Amino acid sequence: MRDFALHRPASVSAATAAFAGTDGEAAYLAGGHTLIPAMKSRLRMPDALVDLTGLGLSGISKEGDRLWIGATTLHADVATGASVIPGLACLAAGIGDAQVRNRGTIGGSIANNDPAADYPAAALALDAVIETDRGSFAADDFFQGMFTTALAESEIITRVGFAIPQQSSYAKFRHPASRYAMVGVYVARHAGGWRVAVTGAGTGVFRWTDVEAALNAGSDTAGLVLAADDLNSDIHASAEYRAHLCGVMLKQALATLA
Amino acid sequence: MQMTLTINGQDHSVEAPAATLLVEVLRDQLGLTGTHIGCDTSQCGACNVLIDGAAVKACTVLAAQAQGAQVTTIEGLGSTDALHPMQQAFREAHGLQCGFCTPGMVMAGMEMVRKHGTKLTPELVTHELEGNLCRCTGYINIVKAIVAGAAAMEAQNA
Incomplete structure (x- = not known):
């Protein structure tokens, strides 16, 4: 890993100042479980890292009809602390492994927007609000394809507010080594209708609108198949295989709504 | 950079680049070679240590991130004479x-x-x-x- 300057600020304003003041490339560090491996392989070579874990952005609270989770809340803490949305707690409990869940953060996952990450599917299906140091985004506007989000340069996610659904569930087919989703489907039933989000299958998380419409109409979803044209194809799975997996994961998620 | 790490209840002052991993400081600077490096890609868990009691993979934590926390390695659990x-x-x-x-x-x-x-x-x-x-x-x-x-x-x- 190439060396860098490390900043460990104690406030959001100090963090953005350290980021903006970097001569060269700066990057924010939360749990580091994506960034540090990327730096080891020199996919990323930032000149400065700004550690966000000292900003006091951890914690889970229910406010009205939303569950708010601080950006640096660990996956392990969401797994035990988000029981008001069992599907979300279950999703967090299935990220990586026990040790990874003790370091990885929800804000890091959402800001990185890996096309196979789990949290973006929950954010989209649970109509999340992503709050930052300078505003907020609806999840529908936030995720913009592979590793791309609506975040501006140096903008910091502070917390994420998930709409508490009537029922929801997440099913994923895990890559056996990386544990990322080959395909993951998050299904949520809200008072205003169903939202269904798919991760792992395409170049970024997306809503499966045909299924949402079928569920809203009370009709059978068994015959609905995603077109493989826009799905990922790699050494792990072909686009056709992923398209099939989407249907299987949808069925599993619908069978485990809670 | 200069950092102070608390390992197995003892404070250590360490001078190392910011890019130094926790497992590298443990093994190379402090001689605590019980923590192993198996894959270096956070898959294998051979480098597990406890930070404030929680198991983490020391190959994917910067040493500097462990400042202010209690780090426990396998050497801190038990001794040859009195195993944990x-x-x-x-x-x-x-x-x-x-x-x-x-x-x-x-x-x-x-x-x-x-x-x-x-x-x-x-x-x-x-x-x-x-x-x-x-x-x-x-x-x-x-x-x-x-x-x-x-x-x-x-x-x-x-």
Whole structure:
């Protein structure tokens, strides 16, 4: 890993100042479980890292009809602390492994927007609000394809507010080594209708609108198949295989709504 | 950069580049070679240590990130003369063959007790071990060792 300057600020304003003041490339560090491996392989070579874990952005609270989770809340803490949305707690409990869940953060996952990450599917299906140091985004506007989000340069996610659904569930087919989703489907039933989000299958998380419409109409979803044209194809799975997996994961998620 | 790390209850002043991993400081600077590097890609768990009691992969934590926290390595659990109950259980259940993954497995066992208490089932242990790889044993005796080690910790505290 190439060396860098490390900043460990104690406030959001100090963090953005350290980021903006970097001569060269700066990057924010939360749990580091994506960034540090990327730096080891020199996919990323930032000149400065700004550690966000000292900003006091951890914690889970229910406010009205939303569950708010601080950006640096660990996956392990969401797994035990988000029981008001069992599907979300279950999703967090299935990220990586026990040790990874003790370091990885929800804000890091959402800001990185890996096309196979789990949290973006929950954010989209649970109509999340992503709050930052300078505003907020609806999840529908936030995720913009592979590793791309609506975040501006140096903008910091502070917390994420998930709409508490009537029922929801997440099913994923895990890559056996990386544990990322080959395909993951998050299904949520809200008072205003169903939202269904798919991760792992395409170049970024997306809503499966045909299924949402079928569920809203009370009709059978068994015959609905995603077109493989826009799905990922790699050494792990072909686009056709992923398209099939989407249907299987949808069925599993619908069978485990809670 | 200059950093102060608290390892096994003892403060250490360390001078190392910011890019230094926790496992590198433990092994190369402090001589605590019980923490192993198996994959260096956060897959295998051989580098597991406890930070404030929680198991983490020391190959994916910067040493500087561990400042201000209590780090426990396998050397801090027990000694050759007085093994920790979790270590003793690995010995008795023959939960190892080559031993390379063992420090990380023991730490994974500690994490399970922290999260689930001392009454562990083989099913739970098998599931919770997903972040640790062993290439010798087939895991059967490791699972037995962790179940027994957890029970022994209960007995010790009783």
